[in-house]
Amino acid sequence: SVLYNFFFPLSFCPVTEDLIRRRAEHNGYEIISLEEISLHQQNIEKIEHIDKWCKELKIVYFQNNLIPKIENLGHLKKLNYLNLALNNIEVIENLEGCESLWTLDLTVNFVGCLSSVETLRNNLHLRKLFLSGNPCTEFQGYRQYVVATLPQLEELDGIKITRSERIKALQGLDELKRSISQQEQDYLRRRATEKEQEVQRKVASQEKGQSGRSSDSDEEQREREFWNTPCSFTPESRLEAYRHVEEKRKAEEKKTEKKQKPPRTLVTSSGQVLNINEPKLDFWLTEDEDNNTIILDLAVYRHMDTSLIDVDIQPTYARVCVKGKIFQLVLPAEVKPDSSTAQRSQATGSLVLTMPRAEGEIKVRKTITRPPASTPNRGSCISKQDVKRRCAVPEKLEVDPNSRTAVDFTNIVPRQSSAPDPLQHRPKKPLSTAMAEFSEDFIDDPEVPPLI
Known part of the structure; x- marks a missing residue:
């Protein structure tokens, strides 16, 4: 057993809380009140924690895993149906605490100790037992022994147990027990030999694999030899096949794994933004x-x-x-x-x-034409190009008011002109006469006060 564990290391796939919670989707992901759970085909190699986290379980599916031992199920008092088919179980044990167990399925396992069915006597409500595909079913007197040992059974391997069959099984029970015990001893000796052969074969395959670096053709040759070499159907061979498939799968994943892309450069070290x-x-x-x-x-x-x-x-x-x-x-x-x-x-x-x-500023594209800021005096001379330049200046509105220079109107000195201004010597007319000149409908009403 020590050599087997050395050459076949057990890397357990445990029953984790996350796995159970994901399988409790039908119960709102709540595991405390969970009554049914399906953990089949999960590569589980050890049963643990489930009897502490889910004490209300009534139906459990553990088929098609790599479980070598029945354990950590004794606290499930309400467990009614347990399916452990297609596993590596060799002994029936640790089910005495499952008081409500009604159906136990151990199809296609490696149960060779037929006398271990005696541990099910305390399961008074057990009515159906399935042991098809186990080595113990090849023992002479197998069915008679199970029927006589478990009087509460109503069905064995899908076949109902009649009253007459039970009476015949009870006759000559002592002699039948001695025969079953002898067959068990022979089976255990064969199992010990098979374990030694498995260990030797594993050592030889490891030495052959470490002899040198192999090419693709050598790898294919070893792959064909692995699957074509005959071997006995044992828990060790089943576990080895599982390990081999897992290694091939991981190797394929590494080959097909995409190379990590280099980090993207959005802005260069100099601060330049890239398109x-x-x-x-x-x-x-x-x-x-x-x-x-x-x-x-x-x-x-x-x-x-x-x-x-x-x-x-x-x-x-x-x-x-x-x-x-x-x-x-x-x-x-x-x-x-x-x-x-x-x-x-x-x-x-x-x-x-x-x-x-x-x-920083709002630009108005269209050009606004406006008259000059002041009317030139008669004595000044302005060219046509200057007038055109002044009238075609585009409007510009500045956002910052501080950019304009303030003008002090108190210190403005009027400019003296040498030419007389004819407007200053023009005689002033009364307001009424002036308004009458601009409007034909003007009426001079003396009662209306004058404008100031």
Whole structure:
């Protein structure tokens, strides 16, 4: 046994709480009140914890695993059905505490100690027992011995036990026990020989595998030899086949494992932002001069959920993460991230980013024509080019009011002109006469007070 454990190390696949909770989906993932659980085909090599976490269990499926021993089930008082078919069990034991056990299935195991069925006498409610495919079923007198040993049984290996069969089984029971005991001894000796042969074969295969580095053809040759070499059906051979399949599966996973991609460079060490289009999407970048905005139209997949899209707008670039893939574009001008919007079209699914410019002044493109600031005196001379230049100055509104120079109107000195101004010597007319000249319907009403 020590040599076997050395050459066949047991790397247990335990029964974890997470495994049980995942299998308790029908019970709302609650394991305390769980009454039925299916743990078949989980490569379990040891039963543990289940009797402490799930004391209300009534039905348990453990078939098609690598369990070598029945253990840690004695506290399940309400257990009614236990399925341990297709495992590596050699002895029936540790089920005395399962007071409500009604059906026990041990089909296709390695039970060779037929006398171990006597431990089931305390299970008074046991009605069905399945031992088909076990070495003990080949013993002469197997059925008679089980029927006589377990009087509470009603069905053995799917065949009902009649009253006459039970009476015949009880006759000559002492002699039948001696025969069964002798056959057990012979079986145990054969098992000891099989274990030694398995250990020797394992040592030879390991030495052959370590002889040198093998090529693909040698690996294929050993694979054919492993499956074509005849061996006895034992717990050791079954476990070895499982280990071999697992090693091949892990080796294939390593071969097909994708190489890790190098980390993506979005911004260089010098601070330069790069243009990236990992999802390979079509896009259109336009500038709206009327609204002073930059518009980015990204052709995102139409049926993709919006939760898979992440948008990040910075003053100089826009970044969109589409299902883990980065789309990054450097903008032609600085924008305002806080005022930007992201909308998705319900018809095409495309993503539209509207980003206002973040310039220091607002420029008005059209030219405004206005008269000169002051009327020139008769004595001054202004060229036509100067008048045209003054009248065609574009309007410019500055955001910063401090950039203008304040004018002190108190210190302005009027400029003296050498030529007389004819407007100053023009005689003043009364208001009524002046208004009458501009309006034909003017009426001079003396009762109306004069304007000041």
